[in-house]
Amino acid sequence: MTGGNATGRAHGHACLVYDDPAALHARTVEQVGLGLAAGEQVWLVGPEDPDAVARRLAAVPGFADARRHGAVRLFRVDEAYRRDEVVDPGSQVRAYVRATTEALAAGHTGLRVLAEATDLVRTPAQRDAFARYEHRVDHWIRHHPMTAVCAYDRRVLGDAAIAELACLHPETNADVLFRLHAGDDDAAVALAGELDPTDECLFAAALERAEPSPVAGRLVFDATDLRFVDHRALLLLREYAHRHGAVAVLRTHRPAPARLVELLGLTDLRVEVVR
Known part of the structure; x- marks a missing residue:
């Protein structure tokens, strides 16, 4: 399947x-x-x-x-x-x-x-x-x-x-549209598919139920299989990490999230573009 x-x-x-x-x-x-x-x-x-x-x-x-x-x-x-x-x-x-x-x-x-x-x-x-x-x-x-x-x-x-x-x-x-599941290495969770406004409530609930924990002040989200993410989802990730005393790190193959984070001035959300 x-x-x-x-x-x-x-x-x-x-x-x-x-x-x-x-x-x-x-x-x-x-x-x-x-x-x-x-x-x-x-x-x-x-x-x-x-x-x-x-x-x-x-x-x-x-x-x-x-x-x-x-x-x-x-x-x-x-x-x-x-x-x-x-x-x-x-x-x-x-x-x-x-x-x-x-x-x-x-x-x-x-x-x-x-x-x-x-x-x-x-x-x-x-x-x-x-x-x-x-x-x-x-x-x-x-x-x-x-x-x-x-x-x-x-x-x-x-x-x-x-x-x-x-x-x-x-x-x-x-x-x-999206899946949130166990991550590898230092990633608390992995994200796949698309995070758009139609699934904002479902994503918020999934994140709370998963309860990912930060390591050394960082909460790493492996988004290398995420095709699209909108600003609402980025804000949810930032807010979740903030409540747990951590900086949110979005690891992705795509440069678009980094540009969006810069435009929004989200200094406490970091984007790591990997190849």
């Missing part, structure tokens, strides 16, 4: 939006195949009874044997998450840290998860907490042998609710 807005640096954390259960099934079959081929342990998490899921996957080569030996594990969503409650982001990340560690100890090369998480994000409070969790687990995934597909049913949630979650993944098929 790449879509028109994915970057070339996605790191195994994708948001799948679907309208047809057949699309979810196809992705499930794909993830099982990829995981088994890579020697990973595969977790399939969803609202259905595991035996019903197993019957649908019975024809997938190697599935039955892999389930028998623990290479594929099936869970109801309330076994892997706190269903119908507000997820605690830190606790949920720690649960997947343990699961990844246990998969490695059992001789697998890593952990691959496909989670149908619609039931966990039905209310605004649930979405707020789960969005915070999505960004935290994204950092774990970026640097450890775990991959994840987070699936959401558009028929239940609608596009606006899904956008709150999809924009916090490096890869998605959802119709979102």
Whole structure:
């Protein structure tokens, strides 16, 4: 799944939006195949009874044997998450840290998860907490042998609710203009796509949920995959960094943001143009 807005640096954390259960099934079959081929342990998490899921996957080569030996594990969503409650982001990340560690100890090369998480994000409070969790687990995934597909049913949630979650993944098929996800090296977060006035509120919410922390007085935003940024987004970055006692640094391939910062006189927002 790449879509028109994915970057070339996605790191195994994708948001799948679907309208047809057949699309979810196809992705499930794909993830099982990829995981088994890579020697990973595969977790399939969803609202259905595991035996019903197993019957649908019975024809997938190697599935039955892999389930028998623990290479594929099936869970109801309330076994892997706190269903119908507000997820605690830190606790949920720690649960997947343990699961990844246990998969490695059992001789697998890593952990691959496909989670149908619609039931966990039905209310605004649930979405707020789960969005915070999505960004935290994204950092774990970026640097450890775990991959994840987070699936959401558009028929239940609608596009606006899904956008709150999809924009916090490096890869998605959802119709979102920007993505904010874990960065590399000294970058607190990475930004991709376009930041324009139509998504100002969504971007502000994503930034607050990600809660990037400064290092040595600098809050570095890797914007090398950002095609466009308007002045409102620059002001949001500056204000966020100021509230955290830091200088905002926008790292980009494009000279236009530097010119805009100069025109606006934003002396406490620095632009690093890199090649």
